[in-house]
Amino acid sequence: MSLGKVLHMNGGVGETSYANNSLFQQKGILRTKPLKEKVITDLYGNNQSPPTIISIADLGCSCGPNTLLMSLEIIEAIDGICRGSKYKSPEIQIFLNDLPGNDYNTLFQTLSKFQENLRIKEPSFPVCFFNGAPGSFYERLFATESIHFVNCSSSLHWLSRLPEGLEDNRGNIYITNTSHTNVLSSYYNQFQRDFSTFLQHRSVEIVSGGSMVLSLMGRKNEDPYCKESGLHFKLLADVINDLLSEGHIEEDKLYSFNIPLYTPSPSDIEKLVEEDGCFTIEYVDSFEDDWNESRKDSSVNDDGFNFMNTVRSVVEPLLLEHFNEGVIIEEIFKRYQKRIADCMAKEKTTLISLVACLKRKTK
Numbered sequence: 502m503s504l505g506k507v508l509h510m511n512g513g514v515g516e517t518s519y520a521n522n523s524l525f526q527q528k529g530i531l532r533t534k535p536l537k538e539k540v541i542t543d544l545y546g547n548n549q550s551p552p553t554i555i556s557i558a559d560l561g562c563s564c565g566p567n568t569l570l571m572s573l574e575i576i577e578a579i580d581g582i583c584r585g586s587k588y589k590s591p592e593i594q595i596f597l598n599d600l601p602g603n604d605y606n607t608l609f610q611t612l613s614k615f616q617e618n619l620r621i622k623e624p625s626f627p628v629c630f631f632n633g634a635p636g637s638f639y640e641r642l643f644a645t646e647s648i649h650f651v652n653c654s655s656s657l658h659w660l661s662r663l664p665e666g667l668e669d670n671r672g673n674i675y676i677t678n679t680s681h682t683n684v685l686s687s688y689y690n691q692f693q694r695d696f697s698t699f700l701q702h703r704s705v706e707i708v709s710g711g712s713m714v715l716s717l718m719g720r721k722n723e724d725p726y727c728k729e730s731g732l733h734f735k736l737l738a739d740v741i742n743d744l745l746s747e748g749h750i751e752e753d754k755l756y757s758f759n760i761p762l763y764t765p766s767p768s769d770i771e772k773l774v775e776e777d778g779c780f781t782i783e784y785v786d787s788f789e790d791d792w793n794e795s796r797k798d799s800s801v802n803d804d805g806f807n808f809m810n811t812v813r814s815v816v817e818p819l820l821l822e823h824f825n826e827g828v829i830i831e832e833i834f835k836r837y838q839k840r841i842a843d844c845m846a847k848e849k850t851t852l853i854s855l856v857a858c859l860k861r862k863t864k
């Protein structure tokens with residue numbers, strides 16, 4: 502099944518929306534700021550005649566404060582280089598990409614306020630044009646050699662489709678220590694195909710010397726069973742299994758539900774980039790973030806509420822599509838919060854993010 506039509510984050514600006522529950526991902530965006538600044542500096546430093554129009558693409562932008570944060574970082578970086586220098590301020594075009602089911606209405610509504618605030622705050626900022634670019638980043642999105650910089654944060658772990666051959670993963674919803682090796686291969690093969698396709702399309706679209714900064718969920722080591730990459734999904738599976746044993750969910754429904762993402766290791770990324778051959782790896786590293794990072798003040802105990810909502814805003818549309826049971830959904834997340842709180846009280850609970858910066862080789 503292709504995920505293009507069903508995968509999206511919780512839209513709007515309500516309590517369970519992605520816009521209101523993406524602090525965790527926001528920290529990831531802030532982490533890559535120095536890399537983005539370097540990429541923009543290189544665009545000027547290595548270029549006798551820097552572009553008069555700079556085209557940026559934010560792939561898997563979703564909607565909410567994070568989308569605009571990435572745009573602001575880029576506009577500020579370009580302004581920082583051009584202001585008071587020999588360079589003429591360029592025009593910037595920013596393409597905001599996500600799947601067609603993304604809440605573009607909310608995105609475009611927040612965008613117009615953002616542009617207005619920008620004009621008031623910094624009237625001398627470069628002129629900036631925003632465009633929506635709906636579609637899958639596993640397909641071509643832009644004209645040949647038209648993009649200088651691609652940002653893709655917290656998105657590339659999502660696969661283009663649910664891998665085939667997950668029948669043996671009964672009772673699990675992602676890879677856990679009880680998953681059969683067939684299940685690992687199914688997930689890995691799908692990731693390998695998807696990531697290679699992503700690189701092929703971007704290598705056509707990005708200009709020579711242009712760059713990508715990618716951040717995605719992953720793992721630190723080569724062990725696909727490692728706890729950090731799927732503990733939060735294991736807890737969710739436990740809740741759904743309880744509901745099954747209490748008769749609230751049908752067996753077939755649970756056994757056919759799996760999360761369509763993959764958490765690669767840094768060397769998975771390096772290997773696939775090398776095989777593709779069009780990009781050089783400028784940087785790759787992994788980072789560990791505590792589940793507590795999902796709240797504004799991580800010193801206040803919220804009984805797992807914010808981390809539950811962080812996961813909810815991402816997986817709820819998939820659960821609703823699959824189980825089609827609005828009432829059960831509330832029960833699932835009530836129980837899930839309790840599991841999260843118990844787990845956080847007992848052990849170290851972290852997620853791993855990978856960050857990579859790739860540069861398009863000269864064509």
Ligand SMILES: C[S@@+](CC[C@H](N)C(=O)[O-])C[C@H]1O[C@@H](n2cnc3c(N)ncnc32)[C@H](O)[C@@H]1O
Binds near residue numbers: 509600636637638661
């Ligand atoms: C967790 S959100 C990340 C949003 C934002 N980039 C951030 O850092 O907060 C992941 C986004 O990736 C999008 N996505 C997943 N697969 C995609 C694909 N194949 N093409 C375009 N967007 C995709 C999802 O729809 C979702 O909006």
